[in-house]
Amino acid sequence: MVDVFDLVIFGGTGDLSRKKLLPALYAGYVAGRISSKSRIFLTSRSAQDVAMEEWLREVFAATTPACGIDAISIREFANMVEVVELGLTEGGEQWETLQAKLSETKSTSVVHFLAIPPSLFTSTCSLLAEYGLNGSNARVVLEKPLGNNLETAQAINADVGKFFGEDQTFRIDHYLGKEAVQNLLALRFSNIMFEELWSARTIDHIQITIAEDLGVQGRAGFYEGTGAMRDMVQNHLLQLLCLVAMEPPARLDADSIRDEKLKVLKSLRPLEGDLIDRNVVRAQYGAGAMHGEAVKGYADDLELEEPSNTETFVAIKAHIENWRWAGVPFYLRTGKRLPERFAEIVIQFKEVPHSPHPDWKGGINPNRFIIRLQPEDHLALRMMVKNHGAKSETLREVEMNLDVMGNSGTRLGPYLRLILDAVKGDQSLFVHRDEVEHAWRWVDRIINHWQEKGQAPKSYQAGTWGPYEAHDLMVRDRREWFHETVGK
Numbered sequence: 001m002v003d004v005f006d007l008v009i010f011g012g013t014g015d016l017s018r019k020k021l022l023p024a025l026y027a028g029y030v031a032g033r034i035s036s037k038s039r040i041f042l043t044s045r046s047a048q049d050v051a052m053e054e055w056l057r058e059v060f061a062a063t064t065p066a067c068g069i070d071a072i073s074i075r076e077f078a079n080m081v082e083v084v085e086l087g088l089t090e091g092g093e094q095w096e097t098l099q100a101k102l103s104e105t106k107s108t109s110v111v112h113f114l115a116i117p118p119s120l121f122t123s124t125c126s127l128l129a130e131y132g133l134n135g136s137n138a139r140v141v142l143e144k145p146l147g148n149n150l151e152t153a154q155a156i157n158a159d160v161g162k163f164f165g166e167d168q169t170f171r172i173d174h175y176l177g178k179e180a181v182q183n184l185l186a187l188r189f190s191n192i193m194f195e196e197l198w199s200a201r202t203i204d205h206i207q208i209t210i211a212e213d214l215g216v217q218g219r220a221g222f223y224e225g226t227g228a229m230r231d232m233v234q235n236h237l238l239q240l241l242c243l244v245a246m247e248p249p250a251r252l253d254a255d256s257i258r259d260e261k262l263k264v265l266k267s268l269r270p271l272e273g274d275l276i277d278r279n280v281v282r283a284q285y286g287a288g289a290m291h292g293e294a295v296k297g298y299a300d301d302l303e304l305e306e307p308s309n310t311e312t313f314v315a316i317k318a319h320i321e322n323w324r325w326a327g328v329p330f331y332l333r334t335g336k337r338l339p340e341r342f343a344e345i346v347i348q349f350k351e352v353p354h355s356p357h358p359d360w361k362g363g364i365n366p367n368r369f370i371i372r373l374q375p376e377d378h379l380a381l382r383m384m385v386k387n388h389g390a391k392s393e394t395l396r397e398v399e400m401n402l403d404v405m406g407n408s409g410t411r412l413g414p415y416l417r418l419i420l421d422a423v424k425g426d427q428s429l430f431v432h433r434d435e436v437e438h439a440w441r442w443v444d445r446i447i448n449h450w451q452e453k454g455q456a457p458k459s460y461q462a463g464t465w466g467p468y469e470a471h472d473l474m475v476r477d478r479r480e481w482f483h484e485t486v487g488k
Ligand code: BG6
Pocket: 174, 212, 231, 343
């Protein structure tokens, strides 16, 4: 259990808080990770007229199976939560009330979680400072997207930096809180056999996919004008790429990890001009069918009157220019309304240089190491073995599954893990401002190129694996997306 804390969720009755933060905190309470003396304040523009327990039941109905809610724990949890009416652009009585509540604290840390649009980050941090709520025990958690491009991200970082030190600033990327991502670090840096093989000498290429079956319903205000590049590539996909590609840090502490990730971002080959046209695919879903049911296209989902240029799918072939990765392509891909929801990293090794089975015509598949992040955590190694009982030259591919989950107790969801890390002041799974800015530098070039060319995204049918061009990105390199072929 972590020490008693106070958590203020700005935008506390909003989407992120209802869908992710409150369910995660409740799960943490039920699992005994959070003390009942901790307090959770939800800021809202208007007061709440429903009793907290009743409101929480409604909130959890959408996210937590009914069997996961029990009458006693929800009552106890409701006692820890309070809605505070608060405007985020001007100080006044409401801020004095919050200040008074927080001054009664018995906690060792106060975490301000900004689950609000980035346009409100500066005024909120400035008010927190004006009311003395940025002391050394205070931390601020910034939810993505951090800006809309390099310039706005730098402005936010500079503004927040006036009121909170870098050691108090926690830029969240919830993908870093996923269990399998922790495992990737453990696996890479605690096993000599992986590290020895982890380079251009033995690896042919790496694929990182985050596929979603959902569309963008209900997120009109946010998604239109943001698109998959800003929503998923700038943060989640590039962070996963950093963890796969980084050099072993001297220690697994925040500074060491973040320094190594930054070096990867700095080594990404900049994509410009024709290189973008050849190596980046951008597309938007049209009407189609999901799990046997007809679904609308993007523009109809958002009830747009004009056609939109916002992409819901991106595939990229990227390179990291350093000794370890010279010549190894990293294929990144993300999209909405794809046939299923999964996220995985596939490390594909090189083919054997020579086959000692001249009579075997079935081919020898290259080894593949698969790190599945969701829907379930899963590590698997695909390798060739002799076909049982058959002649020695008959081969087949098998999958060796590593039981990484074992029975090692309660698993923390990503948001709970990261909130508890923020309470403890541990920044290892949070993103440094330099990383955010370097990631923007790389994606900005691509977005600016698209804007200059005024190019509309390609189209793909909902329920398919994206446009033909994404398939072609691989095929022309004589490769294929693992999940569409072998990994089903
Ligand atoms: C969020 C994006 O950061 O991540 C969403 O804004 C996306 O568009 C979500 O759906 C995916 O997260 P997860 O954990 O469900 O894969």
